[in-house]
Amino acid sequence: MKINKEGYKIIGVTGLMCLAIWFLGFWLIDSFADFMWFLAIFLVIFWFFVAAFFREPRRVQIHDDELIFSPCDGRVVVTEVVHEHEHVDCEMLQISIFMSITNVHINWFPVGGEIEYAKHHHGRFLVAWHPKSSTENERTTTVIRLKDGRKVLMRQIAGLIARRIVSYAKPGKHVKQNDRLGFIKFGSRVDVLIPKDSELFVEIGDPVIGSQTPIARLKRKA
Secondary structure, three states: OEEOHHHHHHHHHHHHHHHHHHHHHHHHOOOOOHHHHHHHHHHHHHHHHHHHHOEEOOOOOOOOOOEEEOOOOEEEEEEEEEEEOOOOOEEEEEEEEEEOOOOOOEEEOOOOEEEEEEEEEOOEOOOOOOOOHHHHEOEEEEEEEOOOOOEEEEEEEOOOOOOEEEEOOOOOOEEOOOOEEEEEEOOEEEEEEEEOOOEEOOOOOOEEOOOOOEEEEOOOOO
16 A cells, blocks of 8 residues: 655665664663564554555545535544534535544545635644634645635645645646645644535535545536
C-alpha cells in the first residue's frame, strides 16, 4: 500500500527516534537482556503504527453530479440543518464525520466544481465530537461552487490529537469530484454542508468510506 507524501517526514523522524531509544537502552543495560528484545519489538510495532496513519489506498474515482460522496473515512456523528455564517449565509444540511486514529486520513472533494473560497482558521483543540469544535477548533473551510451555482461547504477540523491540517484547495481552482482535498494528521472530523433540500442517505452512527460512499443526493433543479 502506498504511503501519502504528508507522512514522509514524520515516519522518517519517528524511525530515527525509535533507533535512538533502542541504542540508548542497549548502552545503559549491561547485557543484551530479554528486555531489549521486548523494547525492539515494541518500537518496531510503534513505528509501523505511525506509518499506517499515512497509508493511501487505491480507490476507483466515481463521478456523479447528483451525488455527494463522503469526504473521508469514518463514522457519521451529526446530521442536522444549521445556519452557516462563514462565506455562505443560509441554512444548510450539515453532515459531520468523525475520523478515528485507525481510519485512513486522506480527505477528498465530495463534489466537483470551482473552489470559490478557502481559508485556514487558527483555534482550539477541543475533542472532535464537541459541539463547538466546528467553530472554535483549528480548521480549514473550503466552498465549492457547482455548475448550477449551488454551493457545498467542507470543513476540516483538528481535534485533541490531530494538530495538523493539510489542504490543497486554492480559490479559482477547478476540481473533480473525489479528487484529493488534503489530509488531517492523526484523525479528527470533517463537516460537509450541502443544500438543505438534499436527500440524505446516512444516519448517525453509519460508517462511511471516503470517495466511495454516497452520503446525499442533490435535488434536481426544475
